Amino acid sequence: MQISHKHFQNQYGESINHPDTWDFIANELMMHGSIVVGWSDERFTRYTLLFSLPRPLFSRRAELFVTISGYGTVAIPRDFREPITADTVEQYFGVGENSQAAEKLAELLEEVLKRLG
Numbered sequence: 562m563q564i565s566h567k568h569f570q571n572q573y574g575e576s577i578n579h580p581d582t583w584d585f586i587a588n589e590l591m592m593h594g595s596i597v598v599g600w601s602d603e604r605f606t607r608y609t610l611l612f613s614l615p616r617p618l619f620s621r622r623a624e625l626f627v628t629i630s631g632y633g634t635v636a637i638p639r640d641f642r643e644p645i646t647a648d649t650v651e652q653y654f655g656v657g658e659n660s661q662a663a664e665k666l667a668e669l670l671e672e673v674l675k676r677l678g
Contacts (some may be wrong), residue, residue, distance in 0.1 A: 587676035588624075590614050600669065606662035608632075612673065625674060629654050629666075632663040637674065645671040652666055 569581045576582050576598045589596040595613040609630040614623075629633040635653040643649075647663035650656050651668070656663050 565593040571601055571603060575599045575607055577601055577603050578665055578672075580672075583669070583676055586673050590673075590677065593647070600666075602662045602665035604661050606665075608656075608662075608666070614677075626678065627670065629656060632643060632656055637670070639674065639677055641674060645674070 569579060569585065571577050576586075577600070579647045581662050588595055590612055591614075594616070595611065598610045598612070599607065600610050610629040611626075611630070611634075613626040613628075615626065623639040624636040625639055626634060632654045638644075640644060645667045647660055647667050650663045650666045655674075656666060657678065
C-alpha cells in the first residue's frame with residue numbers, strides 16, 4: 562500500500578491521524594497481526610502504540626489489543642458497539658492529562674476498528 566508521506570507522518574517521522582494512517586495500520590494488522598507505531602496528536606503529545614490481533618487459537622473472541630507504552634494494554638472487542646471517545650481512552654488507559662491527546666487517540670482507535678470491520 563502506498564502511503565502519502567506528508568499525510569501519514571509529521572515532520573518528525575511520527576504517525577498522525579489521517580485516513581492513510583488508519584488504512585495503513587488496519588492493513589498491517591490484517592496482513593501481519595501486529596504493528597508498533599510512533600504516534601503524535603500533532604500538538605505536544607507523543608506515544609508509542611502497539612496494535613495486535615491475536616490468532617483465534619490464542620484468544621476467546623476477536624479482539625484488538627492496544628498497548629500505549631507507559632500506560633497499559635486494553636483488549637477491545639472488534640465488534641465494540643459504543644463509540645470510542647476521549648472518556649473511553651481516559652478510563653481504559655489513564656491518558657487524561659491532555660484532553661487533546663485523548664480525543665485524537667479516541668479518533669485513531671475508532672477509525673482503525675472501523676477498518677478492521
